[in-house]
Structures are given as structure tokens and as C-alpha cells.
Amino acid sequence: MKKMLLIFIAVFVFGCTEKSDGVKIIDNYDEEYLTEKQVDNEAGTEEELKLVMKDIKQIVHDEYSKLNSPIKAVFNYRLYIDEEGRVDGIKQLPISEKYSTEDGSYKLIDKELLLKEFADAAKSWKFTAATKENNPVKFRGDLELILAVDETGTIKEEIPSLKSLGNVLSKLKFTDDDIYFVVVEEQPEPIGGLMAIQEKIVYPKKAKEAGIQGRVFVKAFINEEGIVDKVELLKGFDPECDSVAMNAIKQTKFTSPKQRGEPVKVQVAIPIVFKLQ
Numbered sequence: 001m002k003k004m005l006l007i008f009i010a011v012f013v014f015g016c017t018e019k020s021d022g023v024k025i026i027d028n029y030d031e032e033y034l035t036e037k038q039v040d041n042e043a044g045t046e047e048e049l050k051l052v053m054k055d056i057k058q059i060v061h062d063e064y065s066k067l068n069s070p071i072k073a074v075f076n077y078r079l080y081i082d083e084e085g086r087v088d089g090i091k092q093l094p095i096s097e098k099y100s101t102e103d104g105s106y107k108l109i110d111k112e113l114l115l116k117e118f119a120d121a122a123k124s125w126k127f128t129a130a131t132k133e134n135n136p137v138k139f140r141g142d143l144e145l146i147l148a149v150d151e152t153g154t155i156k157e158e159i160p161s162l163k164s165l166g167n168v169l170s171k172l173k174f175t176d177d178d179i180y181f182v183v184v185e186e187q188p189e190p191i192g193g194l195m196a197i198q199e200k201i202v203y204p205k206k207a208k209e210a211g212i213q214g215r216v217f218v219k220a221f222i223n224e225e226g227i228v229d230k231v232e233l234l235k236g237f238d239p240e241c242d243s244v245a246m247n248a249i250k251q252t253k254f255t256s257p258k259q260r261g262e263p264v265k266v267q268v269a270i271p272i273v274f275k276l277q
Contacts (some may be wrong), residue, residue, distance in 0.1 A: 006198035023119045029080045033140035037068035043081045043130040043139040055121040064149040065183040072106035075145045083136040178222050180267040188222050200248035204240035212238050215273045216245040226254040226262035245272040
């Protein structure tokens with residue numbers, strides 16, 4: 001019997017989280033890790049710390065998207081960075097009562113939740129290691145920052161007080177240019193319907209002949225104009241099928257995602273099922 005190709009496509013909001021088991025949340029590593037005054041060169045370049053800022057902004061915007069109301073997030077951590085430039089541990093530093101209570105205008109994000117999300121993001125960070133006498137050494141630096149997101153989704157700096165790591169971070173500015181919402185009021189839809197994606201997908205010959213079937217999950221980052229800026233493979237089952245699915249989504253034009261009537265960027269997960277019958 002001739003095999004028939006069935007491809008199922010659906011679009012839904014990407015909002016999954018990952019368990020934090022790569023970066024330890026600890027009480028104290030201070031004796032093992034050197035401060036900025038004890039090293040010749042601190043850990044982290046400007047470009048590397050820009051990526052940290054991008055992740056911080058994304059964390060805050062994700063929380064705003066969940067609540068859809070003004071929020072405030074207090075980041076006050078000590079980062080312990082090993083000789084290879086990886087974050088080995090994070091310590092929660094005391095937060096002033098002035099900034100740890102809600103003022104009525106903004107909802108304060110739970111510090112335990114924020115710490116977990118920060119630790120999740122820190123697993124992927126890679127810094128240029130700190131050095132002393134031309135040798136890489138363990139380094140610790142503090143990050144203190146309070147961010148607020150208003151009713152329009154705009155991030156505002158409350159306390160741009162960054163210590164140690166802030167020697168570079170304090171020179172950088174927070175913008176919303178690279179923030180992709182997790183949830184928006186008007187989700188993007190493929191222009192031309194689901195067929196606009198399906199018509200771009202051809203079942204790879206080798207996978208078809210081998211009877212390979214499965215589901216590909218692709219995260220699409222869609223800008224204000226409905227153009228897919230980039231795609232990421234969340235989960236795949238066959239390299240060729242994965243590539244076909246990602247390319248099809250990358251080439252698809254979507255309607256403009258909107259929040260409060262204004263075009264915004266959004267991230268969505270798109271599962272594509274390859275099935276032979």
C-alpha cells in the first residue's frame with residue numbers, strides 16, 4: 001500500500017521552564033573566590049555581560065507576560081565564577097526592606113522564584129576568566145539591580161547599582177529591542193493559514209523510506225512585523241526532518257503580534273508532526 005504523508009501543525013505559546021541543576025545556590029564561597037581588588041583582570045568582557053543583561057531582561061519580561069500587570073524585580077546576587085569562566089554558584093545577598101516590599105504600583109516578583117530563574121539562565125553563561133599573574137583564578141562579583149516593568153511592558157531601571165561585575169554592566173543601557181514576549185493578547189498567525197507552513201515541508205526521502213516518524217518542536221522568535229527573526233530547535237527526532245521543519249517556519253510570514261494594541265515581539269513554540277500512513 002502506498003504510504004501517505006500527513007503533517008500536523010499547531011501553534012501555541014512557549015512557556016516551559018527548565019529545572020535548575022547546573023548552578024548551585026549556596027550560602028558562602030567567599031574564601032575560595034577572589035574579589036576585584038585581589039585579581040589583575042576581572043571576569044567577563046563587555047560583550048559577555050551584554051548577554052547577561054539580555055537574559056535578565058527576558059526573565060523580567062517573561063514574568064510580566066504571565067501577570068500582564070506592572071511588576072518589579074530585585075536582583076541582588078553574588079556570582080562565583082570558576083577558572084573556566086563558568087558560574088559555579090550564586091548567593092542571595094540581603095535586600096533592603098525599602099525595595100523588598102510592594103508599593104501598590106508594582107507587584108514584587110517573589111525572590112525565590114527570581115533566584116531560580118536567574119540560576120537557570122546562568123547555566124549557559126561563559127565568561128572570560130579572571131586572572132592573577134597571568135593565571136586564571138576563581139572570582140566573585142556582585143550584581144545589584146532593581147527593574148520595573150510598567151503597564152505598557154516597558155522596562156525601567158530603578159537602581160542601576162552594579163558592583164564589581166557592574167564595572168562593565170553600568171556602562172550598558174537596558175532597552176527592549178531584543179525582548180520577545182512569552183504571552184501576548186494577539187498571537188501571531190501564519191499568513192495564509194497553516195497551509196502556509198505545510199506547503200513548505202517536504203518529507204525527507206531517507207526518513208520516508210526508512211519509515212521514520214516523529215514530532216519536531218521549534219521555537220520561533222517573531223518580530224513586530226510578523227517576520228521570524230530566528231528559530232531554535234526545542235526537541236527533534238531526525239536531523240533531516242528537524243532541518244525541514246525549522247526552515248519551513250523560518251520562511252513563513254505571520255500576522256503582527258500585539259500587546260495592548262501595539263506591535264511587539266513574541267516567542268512561540270510550533271510542533272510539527274511527521275507521520276506516514
